[in-house]
Amino acid sequence: xxxxxxPARKGGLAAGPLAGPTAWLDDRVGLATIVKKNLxxxxxxxxxxxxxxxxxxxxxxxxxxxxxxxxxxxxxMAEIIYTGSYDPLYGIEMSEAYASTLDISFDVxxxxxxxxxHHWAAALFLAAMMVHMLRVFFTGAYRKPRELNWLVGLGLxxxxxxxxxxxxxxxxxxxSGTGLRIAEGLMRSIPIVxxxxxxxxFGGEFPGNEFIPRLYVAHVLLVPGILLALITLHMVLLVYxxxxxxxxxxxxxxxxxxxxxxxxxxxxxxxxxxxxxxVTALMGALFQINPVWVFGxxxxxxxxxxxxxxxxxxxxxxxxxxxxxxEFTILDWTFSMNVFIPGVALMGLLFxxxxxxxxxxxxxxxxxxxHHLLQRPRNAPTRTAFGAAGITAYGLLWxxxxxxxxxTQFQLDFYWITRLLRVLVFVGPVLAFVATRRVCIGLQxxxxxxxxxxxxxxxxxxxxxxxxxxxxxxxxxxxxWTLSAHDRTEPAGLPAASDHNGVAAPHGRVxxxxxxxxxxxxxxxxxxxxxxxxxxxxxxxxxDDELEPAEQQFGGVNELGVPRRH
Amino acid sequence: xxxxxxxxxxxxxxxxxxxxxxxxxxxxxxxLAPRSAEADSTDEALIDDGRQLFLVGCASCHGxxxxxIEQQDGGQYGPSLVGVGAAAVDFQVGTGRMPLAQxxxxxxxxxxxxxxxxxxxxxxxxxxxxxxxxIPTEEDxxxxxxxREEVVEGRETWxxxxxxxxxxxGAGGALGDGRYAPPVLGTDPKYVYEAMLTGPQSxxxxxxxxxxxxxxxxxxxxxxxxxxxxxxxxxxxxxxxxVTEGLAAWLVGMGALVAVATWIGATAVRARQ
Ligand code: HEM
Numbered sequence: 001x002x003x004x005x006x007p008a009r010k011g012g013l014a015a016g017p018l019a020g021p022t023a024w025l026d027d028r029v030g031l032a033t034i035v036k037k038n039l040x041x042x043x044x045x046x047x048x049x050x051x052x053x054x055x056x057x058x059x060x061x062x063x064x065x066x067x068x069x070x071x072x073x074x075x076x077m078a079e080i081i082y083t084g085s086y087d088p089l090y091g092i093e094m095s096e097a098y099a100s101t102l103d104i105s106f107d108v109x110x111x112x113x114x115x116x117x118h119h120w121a122a123a124l125f126l127a128a129m130m131v132h133m134l135r136v137f138f139t140g141a142y143r144k145p146r147e148l149n150w151l152v153g154l155g156l157x158x159x160x161x162x163x164x165x166x167x168x169x170x171x172x173x174x175x176s177g178t179g180l181r182i183a184e185g186l187m188r189s190i191p192i193v194x195x196x197x198x199x200x201x202f203g204g205e206f207p208g209n210e211f212i213p214r215l216y217v218a219h220v221l222l223v224p225g226i227l228l229a230l231i232t233l234h235m236v237l238l239v240y241x242x243x244x245x246x247x248x249x250x251x252x253x254x255x256x257x258x259x260x261x262x263x264x265x266x267x268x269x270x271x272x273x274x275x276x277x278x279v280t281a282l283m284g285a286l287f288q289i290n291p292v293w294v295f296g297x298x299x300x301x302x303x304x305x306x307x308x309x310x311x312x313x314x315x316x317x318x319x320x321x322x323x324x325x326x327e328f329t330i331l332d333w334t335f336s337m338n339v340f341i342p343g344v345a346l347m348g349l350l351f352x353x354x355x356x357x358x359x360x361x362x363x364x365x366x367x368x369x370x371h372h373l374l375q376r377p378r379n380a381p382t383r384t385a386f387g388a389a390g391i392t393a394y395g396l397l398w399x400x401x402x403x404x405x406x407x408t409q410f411q412l413d414f415y416w417i418t419r420l421l422r423v424l425v426f427v428g429p430v431l432a433f434v435a436t437r438r439v440c441i442g443l444q445x446x447x448x449x450x451x452x453x454x455x456x457x458x459x460x461x462x463x464x465x466x467x468x469x470x471x472x473x474x475x476x477x478x479x480x481w482t483l484s485a486h487d488r489t490e491p492a493g494l495p496a497a498s499d500h501n502g503v504a505a506p507h508g509r510v511x512x513x514x515x516x517x518x519x520x521x522x523x524x525x526x527x528x529x530x531x532x533x534x535x536x537x538x539x540x541x542x543x544d545d546e547l548e549p550a551e552q553q554f555g556g557v558n559e560l561g562v563p564r565r566h
Numbered sequence: 567x568x569x570x571x572x573x574x575x576x577x578x579x580x581x582x583x584x585x586x587x588x589x590x591x592x593x594x595x596x597x598l599a600p601r602s603a604e605a606d607s608t609d610e611a612l613i614d615d616g617r618q619l620f621l622v623g624c625a626s627c628h629g630x631x632x633x634x635i636e637q638q639d640g641g642q643y644g645p646s647l648v649g650v651g652a653a654a655v656d657f658q659v660g661t662g663r664m665p666l667a668q669x670x671x672x673x674x675x676x677x678x679x680x681x682x683x684x685x686x687x688x689x690x691x692x693x694x695x696x697x698x699x700x701i702p703t704e705e706d707x708x709x710x711x712x713x714r715e716e717v718v719e720g721r722e723t724w725x726x727x728x729x730x731x732x733x734x735x736g737a738g739g740a741l742g743d744g745r746y747a748p749p750v751l752g753t754d755p756k757y758v759y760e761a762m763l764t765g766p767q768s769x770x771x772x773x774x775x776x777x778x779x780x781x782x783x784x785x786x787x788x789x790x791x792x793x794x795x796x797x798x799x800x801x802x803x804x805x806x807x808x809v810t811e812g813l814a815a816w817l818v819g820m821g822a823l824v825a826v827a828t829w830i831g832a833t834a835v836r837a838r839q
Contacts, residue, residue, distance in 0.1 A: 088791055124815060275823070289811050403740075
């Protein structure tokens with residue numbers, strides 16, 4: 001009897017007070033195995049891997065603060081007379097949407113703080129996504145097998161922009177109305193169908209009475225819903241692929257070195273969440289953002305100097321500002337290229353390029369292998385140069401969007417800035433490309449040099465027969481490994497255009513193009529030294545002028561010529 | 567007062583205002599024009615002082631008789647001041663715009679170099695050449711007792727007429743060719759009134775037919791309200807709108823967060839060693 005009781009008692013003891021529900025769940029869905037496996041999931045850490053988290057956390061802040069706002073916001077364009085507590089607008093006719101925004105700002109406790117937190121979080125969300133995307137781009141994290149997650153990420157960025165623009169337009173103040181008017185202009189500039197699209201979206205002539213309610217549904221339900229779903233997919237894919245890591249001793253394409261999710265990584269990530277929340281809340285408390293009360297309700301007869309969209313739309317506004325007036329008519333249709341190209345085509349172009357890039361790179365380099373190790377930007381000079389060119393073009397367009405502010409603040413001529421930017425926007429990216437690639441190749445050369453010869457110590461010795469030489473400090477094996485963990489690159493050879501019978505090779509043309517592109521892509525890279533080169537160099541130096549290998553990073557020498565070590 | 571401003575909406579109000587304006591102008595002219603011939607001695611003395619000051623400080627550009635110099639190559643150029651009125655001189659000299667230091671796109675504000683008396687003398691002298699808008703009296707521009715309705719009205723008038731150049735919070739804005747509309751918050755109400763009256767440089771003239779004195783006063787009332795208004799919600803970032811907000815998001819927000827991220831990453835590396 002006692003023998004049969006023992007196991008039962010034992011089980012009861014081990015379960016403890018908390019085990020009830022968990023054991024219950026475990027029995028039914030095998031929770032323990034799933035959780036155990038995922039709690040042990042390893043995350044490498046590096047500051048740049050936290051950029052995506054900033055985006056994630058600001059999205060959570062957006063959901064929380066947005067929910068607060070939706071309790072008071074009235075998405076209606078019905079005209080009412082304002083009788084709230086902001087005096088300079090007392091008795092003015094305005095839409096309910098604008099009036100309720102004023103109420104949130106002045107008559108709801110904590111409302112203005114929440115509005116500002118929401119808006120700053122939106123700005124941080126987009127800024128973080130952009131920086132995160134750049135880190136993924138410059139480190140080659142989008143390479144196989146993560147192309148799909150790159151595309152999901154692009155979807156997130158696009159939706160984030162749409163979500164932000166929708167939010168910016170909701171309060172129906174003078175700036176958001178001006179922004180919507182521009183958006184309507186962009187729609188209309190789409191050849192032939194533009195006018196129909198605009199009438200369809202606004203439910204008639206701009207602005208109509210339908211648009212704010214429609215926008216509201218998109219802003220609080222549709223877009224956040226899709227965002228949430230895509231973020232989930234993004235995270236699932238991340239866990240499935242495992243995170244990439246930087247090359248280093250013990251880190252290979254087949255493992256992940258880092259901390260387990262629990263407790264270290266979760267503690268760090270949780271802590272970081274509060275930091276992001278704290279920074280957003282501080283900004284919301286200290287800096288004014290979108291003070292709608294000074295702009296007043298939307299009134300098409302009023303304009304104000306300094307009308308600008310939020311920053312993520314700034315580059316399109318900038319393109320619009322510097323585009324020369326180019327418009328033509330075919331039959332009865334007006335083609336407003338002056339609006340269509342900067343306003344609509346450019347956005348499409350950017351996302352097409354970004355979406356196609358991983359696949360184009362794969363095709364050109366012929367690299368279809370799986371990659372879990374990141375690349376230092378210098379080890380992919382052409383990619384890094386493309387990135388720099390893209391940032392330059394984007395930045396210049398962005399600057400164009402603030403051309404009036406720059407003109408007044410720096411006392412420059414507005415027209416002159418515009419003309420200059422028209423030229424720079426084409427020349428700048430080319431210069432950036434060339435310069436960046438040179439710098440990258442230079443850095444590659446320096447790395448190779450250090451791997452072969454070690455660090456220069458600046459210690460000059462004189463041998464008994466009078467020969468001067470500089471002593472070199474060879475790298476520790478760990479450092480040498482880190483510096484040479486990347487692959488060599490080789491341009492694809494040019495295939496013969498036709499075989500010896502003069503028959504054109506199948507795909508010959510395409511392959512020719514690919515060969516040429518590939519030479520352009522990787523042909524200039526400086527290759528890491530071969531093992532033989534390193535061995536030979538060591539043998540050469542071994543006799544007298546080489547110091548003991550540094551265990552850790554070389555930190556220069558002190559006044560006595562003794563190498564410092566960290 | 568209220569009934570007057572409601573009647574202004576009447577279809578005949580425009581005609582009435584025009585007629586009134588003409589009568590006042592005619593009246594003013596008939597009072598002023600003969601005066602310059604038989605002005606009393608103190609006025610005469612003031613005009614004389616003004617002329618002396620003018621010959622020293624202004625004539626090099628505006629001509630000995632204030633009728634302007636147009637000289638393409640020398641670079642010395644000043645428009646005729648005949649008929650610009652005392653208000654223009656008071657504004658230009660009182661805000662330090664005149665005398666112009668160098669030929670630039672726009673006469674910038676700088677330190678005022680004439681005393682109030684000297685400015686008055688200059689103004690009287692220029693006004694004596696030919697009548698123009700007179701310096702407004704305190705009654706015209708004093709808006710300290712403006713009612714809430716007047717402030718609301720002033721806001722509307724401001725947004726309809728001025729904010730296109732001066733920005734909704736009066737922070738200023740860019741115009742073409744290196745010209746700019748300066749910030750107006752903090753400008754003495756008298757100069758705000760005179761600016762509207764005389765339209766300095768690229769600014770249009772808002773004479774009494776465009777904006778009657780009452781409307782001008784409400785604009786001043788609104789600007790004073792804006793100035794006195796606390797910065798709801800924190801530092802205003804210069805009132806430039808989304809451009810400075812975007813900068814702050816990147817530099818302050820992302821700057822701080824990336825710094826923290828770097829710190830988190832760095833401490834991990836050290837722990838590992
Ligand atoms: C809603 C916005 C986004 C959120 C919340 C988000 C969140 C994250 C997080 C937390 C990670 C893991 C940590 C990291 O590597 O930084 C990650 C990884 C990744 N994200 Fe995003 N991200 C967003 C937008 C984007 C965008 C715009 C792209 C690119 C177009 C992108 C592409 C990727 C890729 C390829 C990875 C895998 C990186 C790797 O494993 O090294 N994401 N994302």
